[in-house]
Amino acid sequence: MPDSVPAPTYPVTVRNRVKRLHERGRYDHDSVHAILDAAMLCHIAYVIDGQPYCTPTAFWREGEHLYWHGSSASRMLRVQKPGIPVCLTVTHLDSLVLARCGFNHSVDYRSAMCFGTAHIIEDLEEKAKALDIMIDRFYPGRNAELRPSTAQELKATMVIGMTIEEASGKIRSKGIGDEEEDYALPIYATRFPVVQTIGASEPCPRMPAGVPYPPGLAGFTAGRRLDEIMTESYRKTYGPADSSD
Template sequence: MTDVSATAYPIDAVNRVKRRHDRGHYDHATVHALLDAAALCHVSYVIDGQPYCTPTLFWREGTRLYWHGSSASRMLRNLSKGEPACLTVTHLDSLVLARSGFNHSADYRSVMAFGHARLLEDPAEKHHALTMMVDRFFPGRTSRLRETTAQESKATAIIYMDIARASAKIRAKGVADDEEDYALPIYAERLPVHSIIGVPEPCPRLMSDVARSPDLAGYETGRALGDALTEAHARTYSLQR
């Protein structure tokens, strides 16, 4: 596992931000914060020379990432014995309209994490991971659910990847035209983009005396999703200490 006492990931040709070095970040605090504020990632890998990129839910424990899927999944069948993988997340913060096509852009926060993916096979570790698969998003929820059956556990595969290298890349610049273009009579603006939690839609078959559970307290209508996910992650892992 990556040295948890380190404060930043090592930098080499694999994870170094090639263009706009000023946007690159390698410290654990920045990388982990962006990972924890995301629910969905994309995992890239190669099978027999063919590239694939699979979207999936994921979560982080220290410098280790986990994701799950069906035991019959092509991704999970092939990402199990230490194959190289790259996991990415992106937060889109705005669309930027400039005075030239060249300077149109977006404000964003992203992470690329590199390592070797392995199948989680130890029964106790898998049990813990299946709990965290839910509780990472909804603190303490698993304890209020029915027990996972042996068949359900068998049908679910968990992959983990220790982060060997990672980099975050952040653009938060807004409109940035060439100096001479500011005098042009062309409209320009920044269009903020937000992922906001909507109004809950209870299951239509919910029993009449069942109230909304406390594990959903952080998911308030109108709240930023990233804030809710970050808080949920912090609450869940504070309970593990």
Template sequence: MTRDAGSPDSDGLKTPRTTLQRTPDRGSHDWDTIAAILDEGMICHIAFEAEGQPYAIPTIYGRDGRTLYIHGSPASRMLRSLAEGVPMCVAVTLVDGLILARSVFHHSMNFRSVVILGTARPVEDEAEKLRGLEVITDHLLRGRWQDARTPNDRELKVTSVLRMEIDEASAKVRPGGVADEAADMDFPVWAGRLPLALVPGEPETDPDVAAEHAVPQYVRDYKRSQ
């Protein structure tokens, strides 16, 4: 596949900085692909610089259309830095499996990832702040916001919410199985794919919960992966 053919650019998300140089056949700027990865992911890693040092810090997030919300303590170095509008990068990566080829060289991973470049700004409006927290909460667990006790004024005051527009982004996807060299096909070793997924265990009820509050359907049916 040629370098130019690999990156559908139907959604205006492609820029020179988000154009995949090396493996364009694995790259995409298609909004639906990007949105699906963001929705399945649970945490992101945010890159930013402070005093000449780049940091990569994990945090949860939520998406409302093409707006990404993050939140945290106003005292957090990351939140304070990002609120100033410094350049940032958000990465979301889903691990789907190990590709165990005959040659070490062709070992690989099945993964889906998104990288977003841009800047954030603080959400000051109280209604949008609540909306951002709803988006983040329901991103972790759809239905939870409606059930739990929503933030009061004091809690809102000590929570920073930032928004970032998703308008420069790319996705990278490595699907499929083993791809060995023809010369290695008879090498005496097993080869194949080992699928991996983030899977929930049994819900553990807090000991102080009254017996009439059963485990909600949205917890029992929780499923992260496709």
């Protein structure tokens, strides 16, 4: 029988090693990518003239590459244009954990940190394609229903990408974790699940009558979890597993 192929992982280095509660660390592609693909927003950390900044923005993943976009006038993107080290992070808050002492209060979460060098997408056709893919990544099939972007809109938009050089995930899902001798104390302890859900659709009041609800938005129903929709949308766009997974 042939040996099984080991699951791909990111190299563990001084930069991405989980040092605190290392047992929660994840370095395999499946775990890290699952955290990324369930999100729409990330935070990009970078340094300008010795001053650290951290900017929230929408992002998407294609294999081992991450992309984000913004205004061509954005200081963040203009600084990243020549190619600078950045750290992209994503966090999902899954629950609030109330224990029997302040020290053991916590949260359940999923997080990922990705390190790489930002670079601008200069080619206009490549940039236009990336922006089209961004729309379909979040809303499968929607780009085909839209009017094309104008030359001015493309000029006003900058797309930045980076190859994931190193990455790590970190997950806490244990719920309440008290000292053994504290469980008998008459103190209320509980776990409050936290979910971000879709609300009821609010169609534009100026939309012409008779415009049908797009089939690609079928998953966006009131009450559904956003992280589940994002994961589902990713798979609809890229398939159950992309070429790097």
